[in-house]
Amino acid sequence: MALSIGIVGLPNAGKSTLFNALTKNDVLAANYPFATIEPNVGVVGVPDSRLDKLAEIFGSAKILPATVQFVDIAGIVRGASEGEGMGNAFLSHIRESDAICQVTRVFRDEDVTHVDGKVDPGSDIETISTELILADLQTVEKAVPRLEKESRKDKELVAQLEEARKAQTALESGTGVLNAGLDLALLRDLHLLTAKRFLFVFNCDADELADEALKQKMRDLVAPAEAVFLDAKSEAELVELGDDEEAEAMRAEMLAEMGVEEPGLDALARVGFATLGLQTYLTAGPKEARAWTIKQGATAPEAAGVIHTDFQKGFIKAEIVSFDDLVAAGSMNDAKAAGKVRMEGKDYVMADGDVVEFRFNV
Numbered sequence: 009m010a011l012s013i014g015i016v017g018l019p020n021a022g023k024s025t026l027f028n029a030l031t032k033n034d035v036l037a038a039n040y041p042f043a044t045i046e047p048n049v050g051v052v053g054v055p056d057s058r059l060d061k062l063a064e065i066f067g068s069a070k071i072l073p074a075t076v077q078f079v080d081i082a083g084i085v086r087g088a089s090e091g092e093g094m095g096n097a098f099l100s101h102i103r104e105s106d107a108i109c110q111v112t113r114v115f116r117d118e119d120v121t122h123v124d125g126k127v128d129p130g131s132d133i134e135t136i137s138t139e140l141i142l143a144d145l146q147t148v149e150k151a152v153p154r155l156e157k158e159s160r161k162d163k164e165l166v167a168q169l170e171e172a173r174k175a176q177t178a179l180e181s182g183t184g185v186l187n188a189g190l191d192l193a194l195l196r197d198l199h200l201l202t203a204k205r206f207l208f209v210f211n212c213d214a215d216e217l218a219d220e221a222l223k224q225k226m227r228d229l230v231a232p233a234e235a236v237f238l239d240a241k242s243e244a245e246l247v248e249l250g251d252d253e254e255a256e257a258m259r260a261e262m263l264a265e266m267g268v269e270e271p272g273l274d275a276l277a278r279v280g281f282a283t284l285g286l287q288t289y290l291t292a293g294p295k296e297a298r299a300w301t302i303k304q305g306a307t308a309p310e311a312a313g314v315i316h317t318d319f320q321k322g323f324i325k326a327e328i329v330s331f332d333d334l335v336a337a338g339s340m341n342d343a344k345a346a347g348k349v350r351m352e353g354k355d356y357v358m359a360d361g362d363v364v365e366f367r368f369n370v
């Protein structure tokens with residue numbers, strides 16, 4: 009289950025800078041893989057220090073983190089739905105994404121032009137949100153006549169048609185689909201952008217990152233959606249440093265100077281996971297230490313199914329120790345001796361950071 013996040017924003021908001029930082033981010037640990045599928049699609053390993061620890065305990069040869077796929081698209085301008093700027097056809101590249109990350113410029117550098125002549129995060133968010141609503145409206149306006157025709161023959165489509173009509177009404181009134189109280193399952197085939205969850209990246213300069221009052225204002229703008237604050241340009245520089253010890257020390261120093269505890273990219277991956285209601289569980293052995301992505305609330309057999317459908321079908325039980333207990337014990341055997349390793353059955357609801365071995369029948 010690769011989580012996919014589409015990046016949107018005005019031109020010059022810092023999307024490509026952020027995307028480049030994300031996709032070159034194989035320095036956080038040489039083991040975190042990164043692959044470019046297409047020039048604008050990057051798969052990024054979610055940094056997870058627990059994996060390093062597991063690899064140490066189990067002598068794992070490889071570390072395989074959970075992954076997030078980021079899709080970068082061109083900037084959207086006001087009027088894109090009517091063909092302004094580069095239009096909005098390229099929004100189709102993010103129709104399949106699980107979530108949308110809106111990058112908003114807060115940094116004030118006068119050398120970087122702003123399409124509207126001034127830096128105003130609230131107004132920029134409004135512009136992008138409006139264009140996404142208009143893009144969805146175009147999709148729905150095409151779908152409704154098609155569904156009207158098809159539902160005459162196929163009665164199962166009647167419910168979809170009704171819901172598409174309701175979505176049209178909501179979009180016409182300027183409301184995104186996610187919060188319009190609609191049955192999203194019936195609208196799934198339309199891949200509407202405003203049916204997705206949103207998170208917001210505020211691209212700040214160093215002073216702004218330290219300005220708690222400003223950050224609170226930005227949070228209030230987008231609540232209940234999550235806000236991540238980072239300086240895309242500095243993040244890109246951090247990533248360029250390399251991954252030797254000296255670079256590591258320099259990175260720590262730069263982060264301290266920026267007054268932040270974790271690199272913004274880590275925060276983005278973490279918040280992206282949370283926004284989608286995802287969590288990870290862990291497996292480890294001599295071959296690899298690995299993080300697997302599951303929905304919060306997933307049961308043990310569902311978690312097993314992420315590794316292989318056979319694991320789910322033939323699920324017997326799961327041997328589970330929580331990461332913290334395992335680390336405290338120092339080894340699997342010591343954790344067992346301390347009574348920290350549990351046998352869980354098919355109703356067990358997974359917790360984040362469970363270290364698991366599944367027993368199954370094939």
Ligand SMILES: Nc1ncnc2c1ncn2[C@@H]1O[C@H](COP(=O)(O)OP(=O)(O)OP(=O)(O)O)[C@@H](O)[C@H]1O
Nearest residue numbers: 019020021022023024025082083115212239240241
């Ligand atoms: N936090 C920041 N502080 C200062 N300058 C920044 C910051 N983030 C990005 N920039 C600069 O802003 C400019 C625009 O950034 P970038 O090209 O990433 O924007 P974009 O959103 O991808 O634009 P487009 O949609 O036109 O491709 C670049 O020169 C970049 O170095």
